[in-house]
Amino acid sequence: MKKLFSTVLLYFSVFPFLFGQEKTLSPADYVNPMIGASTSEKAAGVYHGLGKTFPGATTPYGMVQVSPNTITGGDNGSGYSDEHTSIEGFAFTQMSGVGWYGDLGNFLVMPTVGKLRTSAGTAEDPESGYRSAYDKSSERAEAGYYSVRLVEGNIKAEATAAQRSGMLRFTFPEKQRARIQIDLARRVGGTSTLQYVKVVNDNTIEGWMKCTPEGGGWGNGAGKGDYTVYFYAQFSKPLKKFGFWSADIPDDWKRKLEDVTSVRYQKRIADAQILTGINEKQGKHLGFFTEFDTNPGDQVILRSGISFVSIEGARNNLNADIKHWDFDEQRNAARTVWNKSLSKIKIKGGTDQEKRVFYTAMYHTQIDPRIFSDADGKYTGGDGQIHQAKGFTKRTIFSGWDVFRSQMPLQTVINPSLVSDMLNSLITLADEKQEDYLERWEFLNAYSGCMIGSPAVSLMTDAYMKGIRNFNVNRGYQLAVSTVEKNGNGERGFSTQGAGISNTLENAYAEWCVSELARDLNKTGDQQKYLKRSGSYKNIWDAEHSWFRPKKDDGSWEAWPAEGRMKQSYGAMESSPYQQGWFVPHDIDGMIKLMGGREKTLADLTSFFENVPEDMMWNDYYNHANEPVHHVPFLFNRLGTPWLTQKWTRAICSRAYHNAVTGLVGNEDVGQMSAWYVLAASGFHPITPGSSRYELTSPVFNQVDIQLDSAYAKGSEFSIIANGNSLENIYIQSATLNGKPHLKSYIDHKDIMAGGKLILQMGSLPNKAWGIN
Numbered sequence: 001m002k003k004l005f006s007t008v009l010l011y012f013s014v015f016p017f018l019f020g021q022e023k024t025l026s027p028a029d030y031v032n033p034m035i036g037a038s039t040s041e042k043a044a045g046v047y048h049g050l051g052k053t054f055p056g057a058t059t060p061y062g063m064v065q066v067s068p069n070t071i072t073g074g075d076n077g078s079g080y081s082d083e084h085t086s087i088e089g090f091a092f093t094q095m096s097g098v099g100w101y102g103d104l105g106n107f108l109v110m111p112t113v114g115k116l117r118t119s120a121g122t123a124e125d126p127e128s129g130y131r132s133a134y135d136k137s138s139e140r141a142e143a144g145y146y147s148v149r150l151v152e153g154n155i156k157a158e159a160t161a162a163q164r165s166g167m168l169r170f171t172f173p174e175k176q177r178a179r180i181q182i183d184l185a186r187r188v189g190g191t192s193t194l195q196y197v198k199v200v201n202d203n204t205i206e207g208w209m210k211c212t213p214e215g216g217g218w219g220n221g222a223g224k225g226d227y228t229v230y231f232y233a234q235f236s237k238p239l240k241k242f243g244f245w246s247a248d249i250p251d252d253w254k255r256k257l258e259d260v261t262s263v264r265y266q267k268r269i270a271d272a273q274i275l276t277g278i279n280e281k282q283g284k285h286l287g288f289f290t291e292f293d294t295n296p297g298d299q300v301i302l303r304s305g306i307s308f309v310s311i312e313g314a315r316n317n318l319n320a321d322i323k324h325w326d327f328d329e330q331r332n333a334a335r336t337v338w339n340k341s342l343s344k345i346k347i348k349g350g351t352d353q354e355k356r357v358f359y360t361a362m363y364h365t366q367i368d369p370r371i372f373s374d375a376d377g378k379y380t381g382g383d384g385q386i387h388q389a390k391g392f393t394k395r396t397i398f399s400g401w402d403v404f405r406s407q408m409p410l411q412t413v414i415n416p417s418l419v420s421d422m423l424n425s426l427i428t429l430a431d432e433k434q435e436d437y438l439e440r441w442e443f444l445n446a447y448s449g450c451m452i453g454s455p456a457v458s459l460m461t462d463a464y465m466k467g468i469r470n471f472n473v474n475r476g477y478q479l480a481v482s483t484v485e486k487n488g489n490g491e492r493g494f495s496t497q498g499a500g501i502s503n504t505l506e507n508a509y510a511e512w513c514v515s516e517l518a519r520d521l522n523k524t525g526d527q528q529k530y531l532k533r534s535g536s537y538k539n540i541w542d543a544e545h546s547w548f549r550p551k552k553d554d555g556s557w558e559a560w561p562a563e564g565r566m567k568q569s570y571g572a573m574e575s576s577p578y579q580q581g582w583f584v585p586h587d588i589d590g591m592i593k594l595m596g597g598r599e600k601t602l603a604d605l606t607s608f609f610e611n612v613p614e615d616m617m618w619n620d621y622y623n624h625a626n627e628p629v630h631h632v633p634f635l636f637n638r639l640g641t642p643w644l645t646q647k648w649t650r651a652i653c654s655r656a657y658h659n660a661v662t663g664l665v666g667n668e669d670v671g672q673m674s675a676w677y678v679l680a681a682s683g684f685h686p687i688t689p690g691s692s693r694y695e696l697t698s699p700v701f702n703q704v705d706i707q708l709d710s711a712y713a714k715g716s717e718f719s720i721i722a723n724g725n726s727l728e729n730i731y732i733q734s735a736t737l738n739g740k741p742h743l744k745s746y747i748d749h750k751d752i753m754a755g756g757k758l759i760l761q762m763g764s765l766p767n768k769a770w771g772i773n
Helices: 002-014 263-270 311-321 327-342 352-364 407-414 416-432 455-465 473-487 500-520 524-540 588-594 598-610 632-638 642-655 672-682 749-753
Strands: 065-069 089-091 108-113 132-142 145-150 155-161 165-172 176-183 194-201 204-211 227-235 241-246 273-275 280-283 286-294 298-307 345-348 378-380 386-388 441-443 693-696 703-707 717-723 731-737 746-748 756-763
Touching: 065 145, 065 155, 065 165, 108 155, 108 165, 145 327, 155 327, 165 176, 165 311, 165 327, 176 298, 194 286, 204 311, 227 311, 241 280, 280 286, 286 298, 298 311, 327 352, 345 352, 352 672, 407 416, 407 455, 407 672, 407 703, 407 749, 416 441, 416 455, 416 473, 455 473, 455 500, 473 500, 500 524, 524 588, 588 598, 588 632, 598 632, 598 642, 632 642, 632 693, 642 672, 642 731, 672 703, 693 749, 717 749, 746 749
Parallel strands: 717 756
Antiparallel strands: 065 089, 089 108, 108 176, 132 145, 145 155, 155 165, 165 298, 176 286, 194 204, 194 280, 204 227, 227 298, 241 273, 241 286, 345 703, 378 386, 693 746, 703 717, 731 756
């Protein structure tokens, strides 16, 4: 009866029109996890691909992501791409939106029939392994739920998740020998190097998978991904017939991605030994399988907790999350928690498609930084020891170079405790690893060293200046100083390191961040020292060519290319000098002066946008597909032309974001691409994290209600209301803040935290007298 009730409740909530009532959509109803779920170079027109998101089930910032995987390896961190025609299994861990060689994709579960196959096979020849073609028309992805029909065996697969656990339900349509097999060696960017599995009782298995850099993974080993995933999994049907497979991997074989995907390695896996009559096994390439006799329509459910601490932690996590076998009940629970989390921003107005884009963007900003500690607060630290988180939740996956720009500033507004958690996680990690600096791209305790700059210093300064100070400020400041000393421009006043322009500009900004912290902490000497260093961006300005130019180690100029500042990767990280050169967020007036004054800078910036292709895909001008330019549309506010910020942010929201698999013009990058949309579509966005100022712009929606955290805010809600807003009426005519005229094109963080209403009057023509700073 309980299961029947939960099923009826589910269908009533999703399809109320069947019960004679008009459907009122909740935030979760608008989420489309398929947005961005492609890595297709062909669709993107560039090797960077598209969004690289995953479509499977997860919960806000959850440890578990139960998602279909279509590919192992390559520049595809999510393990899935929509254009692939077969699925190799459903993993319990995934990365979201990253480039580089991916990682995770662990504990890969697949329902199969017929002959037992121990290798996944290939996309070109899926029948050679356990992977299966799937019916694309049957694929369904929602917040907290995913389902698809696998063609091989005509099996329906469904996934849902809890915070540290997940559930899979497989429906077998015919009377046959049904099988569930688990590839314990599987890892998106390579392989797990050692595994262990034990049958505990007649419906439970437990074990672990050790993943090291020798097995590829993050950056194909260069990202130093080194972690162990523990699992505690239970089946709804008894384990009457089960076994293991074990591939003999020679000790002298290398195990990076190119090795494990080679023909000889895959043949070794395909020829793995099948073992029965034993209850446990450890090895280099293991799998587990169990077989059931099923009748038509029979369902088999697998539920599993995972942990990065211990098997006991995985068992406790499962018991804390999912104490039942009711799949629909858990699906409802996941949906409920998503509705609560997504409701931190409520919108009114806009089209149905815009709402879907918005709430899916919100959804994508709430995947990382994910929970890394168990339900009891234990976590594995950077020293490999087990620690107890005290006063914070241990979090991981800090894609610093990407997320300091929009994602983490968004969280300071809607989820400030998460920002505090991330800072505590980075600070304690530095101490555990005995490193005297903050990592720029942290992955499961790894100091991966990926990308450039000192983004954790930006994160810390931005949080501190916004009153988020629940971390060891003194230790944090020490680490911030040593971080910019390690990474910064120093006394020399510029950086090279291959991307000299990008490094110099981003380092100068980080040094400004430290000067701001020093000023507030009354460290006068440091404040003056780092403020002076923050001007070092001027040292790479080439007056002859009127733009930034990289220098050699001896201080001489790098040769100026024929393409000039348009040349991609000339002193610039994933960009050109033209694109990177706008990054002087801490000294915009100084930048404008270098560029020849307001009029010349404005003309150049206007051209930068007017040459953008209509579809806003990867290009040589304003390239929204990558992070270096994400602050640039808001520079028009600082140039005294706020109507151009309004014009171009509305254009970007309309042209670069769509309710489609190809709906993101570039990598999602762990929430950054989506966070930009959430902020800009709401009507505000920072130029300079570390300052409490947000630039105002034209909201996509008629009303945006932001729920505030009482632990950090005086008010309970801040609303942005755009009267007369429409596709034509994109320009702000006037504004009031809590009933008083607001004449500025910016607002302070404290104004938002105080609660109240910002009311904008919108029109079809620019009001060039409003917002002139």
